Amino acid sequence: MKTTTRSAGPAGEWAVRMEGVYKRFGDFTALREVDLTVKKGETVVICGPSGSGKSTLIRCVNGTERHDDGLIYVNGIEMTKANVDKVRRETGMVFQNFNLFPHMTILENCVLAPMSTLKMPRKEAEALAMALLQKVRVEDQARKFPSQLSGGQQQRVAIARALAMNPKVMLFDEPTSALDPEMVKEVLETMKSLAQEGMTMMCVTHEMGFAREVSDRVIFMNEGQIMEIEKPEAFFSNPKSERARLFLSQII
Numbered sequence: 001m002k003t004t005t006r007s008a009g010p011a012g013e014w015a016v017r018m019e020g021v022y023k024r025f026g027d028f029t030a031l032r033e034v035d036l037t038v039k040k041g042e043t044v045v046i047c048g049p050s051g052s053g054k055s056t057l058i059r060c061v062n063g064t065e066r067h068d069d070g071l072i073y074v075n076g077i078e079m080t081k082a083n084v085d086k087v088r089r090e091t092g093m094v095f096q097n098f099n100l101f102p103h104m105t106i107l108e109n110c111v112l113a114p115m116s117t118l119k120m121p122r123k124e125a126e127a128l129a130m131a132l133l134q135k136v137r138v139e140d141q142a143r144k145f146p147s148q149l150s151g152g153q154q155q156r157v158a159i160a161r162a163l164a165m166n167p168k169v170m171l172f173d174e175p176t177s178a179l180d181p182e183m184v185k186e187v188l189e190t191m192k193s194l195a196q197e198g199m200t201m202m203c204v205t206h207e208m209g210f211a212r213e214v215s216d217r218v219i220f221m222n223e224g225q226i227m228e229i230e231k232p233e234a235f236f237s238n239p240k241s242e243r244a245r246l247f248l249s250q251i252i
């Protein structure tokens with residue numbers, strides 16, 4: 001195994017940097033020698049077959065999984081045991097299944113973390129939450145409970161809730177996979193406007209239209225490794241690996 005040199009110090013241009021990252025689950029290697037730099041303001045789409053390590057990669061970036069080897073920096077902060085909470089605060093995560101708290105209203109879902117973690121006064125947190133709910137166009141649902149909203153609305157609330165912590169990097173793990181087809185578009189549109197506003201985003205998604213239109217680079221993973229990092233035009237018109245070719249032929 002390659003030993004990783006500590007070459008990546010805090011750097012102004014990088015939002016996320018991974019160097020020689022490994023993640024193992026027992027004998028199984030889920031991430032192998034992952035090198036990836038995401039620049040500030042960049043949107044990358046991560047795709048690849050099921051089980052290729054996409055979720056694991058994203059989870060290592062927000063510290064939900066601890067990597068075993070290599071280096072991860074988020075916004076210049078090294079992901080170490082001592083820094084996990086600090087690094088996590090730089091990231092906002094949106095999952096496939098929304099993960100809203102079912103017993104809380106939409107507004108309460110959005111004010112919880114700013115009030116408890118950032119010690120923001122309720123009034124300020126509510127004003128912020130309402131502004132973000134407006135931004136994702138669900139402000140009229142603020143007093144309802146998650147179960148009263150459509151899947152697309154819930155996912156937009158999940159995005160607003162993540163934004164309330166003022167993250168520097170937004171991480172999306174198949175945010176539209178659990179949605180009915182007619183709701184996919186509204187969530188992708190929300191993500192597109194975030195990207196256009198300059199948010200740094202790492203999106204695991206099989207929405208290749210989004211990848212083509214919105215991403216700066218496409219990352220193709222297979223068996224725990226990054227096999228290709230390409231601009232979308234290049235990736236879609238001429239994937240380098242046979243594996244990527246096969247993958248594209250199956251999903252497009």
Ligand code: ADP
Binds near residue numbers: 025
């Ligand atoms: P993807 O998101 O690309 O479908 P994952 O990152 O979820 O893939 O998983 C990559 C591989 O790691 C899979 O083979 C999966 O079974 C394995 N894996 C993921 N999480 C765990 C875990 N907590 N324990 C054991 N194996 C895991």
Ligand code: MG
Binds near residue numbers: 054055056
């Ligand atoms: Mg996954």
